[in-house]
Amino acid sequence: MAAVTEAPPLAPAPEKKPPRKRGRLVPYWLLLPGILWLIVFFALPMIYQASTSVQTGSLEEGYKVTWHFATYWDALSQYWPQFLRSVSYAAAATVLCLLLGYPLAYLIAFRAGRWRNLIMVLVIAPFFTSFLIRTLAWKTILADNGPVVHTLNNLHILELTNWLGWTAGDRVLATPLAVVCGLTYNFLPFMILPLYTSLERIDGRLHEAAGDLYAKPFTTFRKVTFPLSMPGVVSGTLLTFIPAAGDYVNADLLGSTDTRMVGNVIQTQFLRILDYPTAAALSFILMAAILVMVTFYIRKSGTEDLV
Amino acid sequence: MAFVNWLKRHLVVIAGLITLGYLLLPNIVVTVFSFNKPKGRFNYEWQQFSLDAWKQPCGVADMCGSLSISLQIATLATVGATILGTMIAFALVRYRFRARGAVNSLIFLPMAMPEVVMAASLLTLFLNLGAQLGFWTILIAHIMFCLSFVVVAVKARVMSMDPRLEEAARDLYASPAQTFLRVTLPIAAPGIAAGALLSFALSFDDFIITNFNAGSTVTFPMFVWGSAQRGTPVQINVIGTTMFLVAVLLVLTSMVIGNRRHRQKA
Numbered sequence: 001m002a003a004v005t006e007a008p009p010l011a012p013a014p015e016k017k018p019p020r021k022r023g024r025l026v027p028y029w030l031l032l033p034g035i036l037w038l039i040v041f042f043a044l045p046m047i048y049q050a051s052t053s054v055q056t057g058s059l060e061e062g063y064k065v066t067w068h069f070a071t072y073w074d075a076l077s078q079y080w081p082q083f084l085r086s087v088s089y090a091a092a093a094t095v096l097c098l099l100l101g102y103p104l105a106y107l108i109a110f111r112a113g114r115w116r117n118l119i120m121v122l123v124i125a126p127f128f129t130s131f132l133i134r135t136l137a138w139k140t141i142l143a144d145n146g147p148v149v150h151t152l153n154n155l156h157i158l159e160l161t162n163w164l165g166w167t168a169g170d171r172v173l174a175t176p177l178a179v180v181c182g183l184t185y186n187f188l189p190f191m192i193l194p195l196y197t198s199l200e201r202i203d204g205r206l207h208e209a210a211g212d213l214y215a216k217p218f219t220t221f222r223k224v225t226f227p228l229s230m231p232g233v234v235s236g237t238l239l240t241f242i243p244a245a246g247d248y249v250n251a252d253l254l255g256s257t258d259t260r261m262v263g264n265v266i267q268t269q270f271l272r273i274l275d276y277p278t279a280a281a282l283s284f285i286l287m288a289a290i291l292v293m294v295t296f297y298i299r300k301s302g303t304e305d306l307v
Numbered sequence: 308m309a310f311v312n313w314l315k316r317h318l319v320v321i322a323g324l325i326t327l328g329y330l331l332l333p334n335i336v337v338t339v340f341s342f343n344k345p346k347g348r349f350n351y352e353w354q355q356f357s358l359d360a361w362k363q364p365c366g367v368a369d370m371c372g373s374l375s376i377s378l379q380i381a382t383l384a385t386v387g388a389t390i391l392g393t394m395i396a397f398a399l400v401r402y403r404f405r406a407r408g409a410v411n412s413l414i415f416l417p418m419a420m421p422e423v424v425m426a427a428s429l430l431t432l433f434l435n436l437g438a439q440l441g442f443w444t445i446l447i448a449h450i451m452f453c454l455s456f457v458v459v460a461v462k463a464r465v466m467s468m469d470p471r472l473e474e475a476a477r478d479l480y481a482s483p484a485q486t487f488l489r490v491t492l493p494i495a496a497p498g499i500a501a502g503a504l505l506s507f508a509l510s511f512d513d514f515i516i517t518n519f520n521a522g523s524t525v526t527f528p529m530f531v532w533g534s535a536q537r538g539t540p541v542q543i544n545v546i547g548t549t550m551f552l553v554a555v556l557l558v559l560t561s562m563v564i565g566n567r568r569h570r571q572k573a
Contacts, residue, residue: 027402031410034391034454038413041451045428052431100326107323121558122327126334128554130512132531133547136539137333140340140351188330238419246421249514253535263423263515270427270519276434283427287420294419 046287053280063276075281079265083285086261089176089251090244093183097191097240098233100184105195105232106225110204123192131186135253138182142172142254174256182250190239198232199225234300242290262286334551341544348538360541364549367540370530374546377527380442381511384449388510389503391450392457393495399458400465418455425452426519433520440522448520449510456509457502464498 053071057063076083108119126134142148149172152158161167166177202225210220226233248263262282269279314321340350344357365371395414398404417425429448438444472494476486514528521529531543 027398027404030394030398030402031404034395034458035410035413037391037451038417038454041429041432041447042417042425043413045425045432048431048435049428052435100329103319103322104324104326106319111320111323117562119327121555121562122331125551125555125558126330127508127512129334129337129547129551130528130531132514132528132535133337133543134333136351136531136535136543137336137340140336141332143351185329185333188326192326242419242421246423247515248423249532263421266423266427267518270430276431279427280431283424287424290419290421290424294416 049280050284052276053284055277059274068277071277071281072285075278076285079262079282082260082262082265085176085259086245086263086286089180089183089259089261090241090247092180093187093244094191094237094241096180096184097188098237101188101191101195101236105192105199108192108196109199109202110207120196123189127189132249132253135182135186135250138178138185138254139173142178142181144171144173148172173254174259176255176259178254179251179259179261182254183244183247186247186250187240187244190243191236194236194239195229195232198229202228238293242293245290246286334547337544338548338551341541341548343541343544345541350539350541350544360545364542364545367542369525370527370540370542370546373525373527373530376442376524377511380446380449380526381507383446384453384510385503385506387446387450388453388457388506389499392454392502392506393461393499395454396458396461396465396498399462414455414458417452418459422452422513422515423519426516429516430519440520441524444520444522445517445524445526448516449513452513452516453506453509456505457499460502460505461495461498464501465495468494 051065052063054065054067054069055063056066056068056071104119104123108116108123112119140146149158149170152161152172153170158167158170158172161177162169166180167175172178172181206224206228207220210224211217215223245261246263248261248267251259251261251264266279266282266286269275269282340353341360342356342358343350343353344355344359345352346354360366395410399407399410404410426448429444429451433440433444468491473486473490476490477483481489512528513526514532517526517529518532525533527546531539534540534543
């Protein structure tokens with residue numbers, strides 16, 4: 001093997017030159033259709049949306065670009081509670097996903113043995129049942145006279161969550177807790193998979209080495225395993241927080257009018273009230289907030305790690 | 308004390324299994340409630356055991372029609388996204404070119420953008436162009452958001468490929484086309500298959516982007532959404548359960564076949 005790699009490179013034969021020149025364009029031809037698709041149907045719509053957000057007019061008379069930036073101010077001052085809710089629900093769901101997902105990712109990576117593949121299948125398989133059906137199942141699980149609410153009530157946990165403002169009265173459905181519970185459930189696999197990928201890459205001998213140096217299991221985790229799994233934690237956090245912040249399905253199915261998130265507002269403005277400028281402005285603010293987060297992340301890790 | 312020690316040693320396993328239970332609980336509920344006979348229009352409370360829904364899976368108006376539309380869109384979106392995505396993945400791994408950072412960002416951003424933002428902006432584009440919303444606008448949108456996931460899956464596989472295998476093929480006088488078809492493609496196939504499977508699942512299950520760009524076309528997730536307001540037929544659970552079982556069976560068989568091949572080689 002070594003002989004092969006160490007052999008001096010042969011001088012390129014002269015007759016090979018023409019195909020090479022043609023070869024220089026190959027990457028561009030390969031990229032062209034896909035990238036064009038993304039430019040026309042992903043990037044260009046963003047520009048249309050930005051332009052819509054500064055238009056004024058009505059459905060009947062048509063919209064014109066008037067650089068009416070006040071739409072942004074109006075949208076923010078009217079809908080800041082929904083923005084705040086989106087951020088706090090998504091943050092709560094992300095923390096819960098991390099707390100719930102880490103042990104399972106750890107279990108699959110280090111402790112599952114021959115059960116590893118089966119558990120992996122069970123983590124991914126729910127994906128193949130429509131997430132709307134699965135979210136509706138939470139209505140049954142959290143039903144007012146169901147076992148979950150009953151148990152929480154008997155353990156006096158509901159009193160605590162009522163006091164915190166997460167639930168109201170004797171119910172869990174139609175409260176922030178139900179929405180966060182649904183968000184956590186829906187985006188948990190997006191946390192588990194990147195965590196598992198980065199945990200699986202860790203050399204098992206590092207654990208042994210830490211043990212040989214008299215580190216207790218928890219110290220080994222804190223000083224060796226967790227720092228090495230940071231890439232997974234970062235991408236898992238992004239992959240849960242971003243879709244959770246834009247989600248409106250959980251807030252609609254499991255929540256009430258008091259748990260509406262930004263996604264709900266964008267959806268109703270766009271599809272029911274047909275106030276396109278306000279909807280576009282809200283969506284643009286959400287996008288800008290996410291882009292700031294992502295850019296911060298890219299700065300730290302470079303573009304090659306993204307894709 | 309022995310119990311406390313045992314608990315300490317297996318704490319991770321117990322916590323992990325609790326999470327797994329949390330993940331699977333809704334699927335269990337969906338399956339159990341596919342045998343329910345609800346009193347009202349909504350299938351949220353257990354009444355009595357019945358096989359009615361399983362005997363007549365298409366007994367609800369429009370549901371199987373929406374299912375067929377979803378399957379058509381998912382199939383076409385998978386084919387489109389897999390071809391375009393595989394081409395991009397090969398370009399990214401095998402070639403040097405300008406604007407690499409821009410291409411990487413353009414592929415990453417659709418995965419990082421909240422669906423509702425993509426959905427709303429795509430709708431403004433279609434409205435501005437005066438496009439007729441329906442089957443084709445849904446398909447365009449699905450190819451768009453599936454593409455990036457294919458690129459990621461294929462790129463990972465092609466990157467881990469030993470380039471000497473292709474060199475060997477060329478040394479044995481294989482033409483570039485033969486090398487690609489006989490060596491490169493078979494090795495990249497698992498990555499391409501993973502990307503295609505992911506695309507199918509994403510497209511079939513997509514609700515938010517579809518809801519914005521569907522016009523009057525109703526896909527299966529949109530049917531479920533509508534029934535959440537009007538009344539949920541038990542048949543929805545039958546479809547959900549079947550999809551789950553088919554997915555688990557497919558993956559398990561492919562794993563068994565993979566294991567057997569592995570053993571035969573060894």
